[in-house]
Amino acid sequence: MRKTGRSPRNSNATNTTNGPVRRLAAVSAAVAIGATMFVPAANAQSAGIPPEVAQAAVTATGSGASEPQQNAPEGGARMVTLGDSVMAGTTLPLVDGGQECFRSSDRYVSQVARSIGVYNTPDFQDTSCFGATLDSPPILTLVDQAAHHRDRGSFGPRTEHVLIQAGLNDKWGNPDVDLLDTALNCAINLVQGCDMNAVGEGRAQDPDAVTAQAYADRARVAVDYIKHYAPNAKVSFVGYPTYATNDRTCISIGGLPAEQPRDEAITRLFNNMQEAQRGAAEQLGVNFIDLKTPSAAHGGCTGEPWVSGILDPASGHQGVPVHLNPAGDHAxxxxxQSQM
Structure with missing residues (x-):
């Protein structure tokens, strides 16, 4: 019999010129549309997006393929992944990954899985999903993803690698504010800006709440469960890529840069997330894979970006804004793979 163990249970959580204003207004609309393209219909309602809009957008991608939803082999799968939309990928073609989660067939973890010979086999088990979090409902939390893996028998003595990428979507400090709120109301808000006052105004997550201790506390239940039932696996927290260009929040719109000149809250959020993941990995005894440092020269407004803009020719017009583009997934x- 496959040893699956008990279900993990969470223990808890100004004036501007018209040109830039028009460009940032376009960003707001495109980010909202981009979000609907990849939010599963059932999860979209919780995110304030009409489910029929989300489903129509998913259908419009032309996706119809699915990855096998087979149970893992006896003793667990070799490679197991849990994460949010950066891991799930947003470039076409999309595949149906189950649990109402669509994923890119060329996402970086699928490329790793192909490289080690487990893609489209029961030895690769992935529950990454748009909107997933460490422990902030209503979309999949890390414990929820671990429970799905439990049901598939993913964890066992055969398991070699477990990759976890989550945290940016969580509610930090402000209990009703997530990353989408921060993006729409702060990062691309040229009128009010995205300085630290945005936190007190309820327009942004609180970057100062993103600490190693807080991250470790929110991830601990799932990580302890995984380490117990996959005792031979190397568990890794995967960080996030660089989104800034020259330390300034910037998104490419049709190949033209659109900067947020007052961006302290959003840049501190990304910087603190990097250090929180690194510190939490040390506390929990897992590996940390740094994506921010090697991607420093590949922000959204550079000549060779690893993240998508809006109608961005440098990204091949692919992907949801500030998610990995094809070059980013490949890199x-x-x-x-070199660090897991």
Missing amino acids: VAGIV
């Missing part, structure tokens, strides 16, 4: 796959 990250190599970095992750």
Whole structure:
């Protein structure tokens, strides 16, 4: 019999010129549309997106393929992954990954899985999903993803690698504010800006709440469960890529840069997340894979970006804004495989 163990249970959580204003207004609309493209219909309602809009957008991608939803072999799968949309990928073609989660067939973890010969086999088990979090409902939490893996028998003595990428979507400090709120109301808000006052105004997550201790506390239940039932696996927290260009929040719109000149809250959020993941990995005794440092020269407004913009020719017009583009998925796959 496959040893699956008990279900993990969470223990808890100004004035501007018209040109830039028009460009940032376009960003707001495109980010909202981009979000609907890859939010599963059932999860979209919780995110405030009409489910019929989300489903129509998913259908419009032309996806119809699915990855096998087979149970893992006796003793667990060799490679197991849990994460949010950066891991799930947003470039076409999309595949149906189950649990109402669509994923890119060329996402970086699938490229790693192909490289080690387990893609489209029961030895690769992935529950990454758009909107997933460490422990902030209503979309999949890390414990939820671990429970799905339990049901598939993913964890066992055969398991070699477990990759976890989560945290940016969680509610930090402000209990009703997630990353999408921060993006729409702060990062691309040229009128009010995205300085630290945005936190007190309820427009942004609180970057100062993102600490190693807080991250470790939110991930601990799932990590302890995984380490117990996959005792031979190397568990890794995967960080996030660089989104800034020259330390300034910037997104490419049709190949043109659109900067947020007052961006302290959003840049501190990304910087603190990097250090929180690194510190939490040390506390929990797991590996940390740094994507921010090697991607420093590949922000959204550079000549060779690893993240998508809006109608961005440098990204091949692919992907949801500030998610990995095809070049980014390929580069990250190599970095992750070399360190996992």
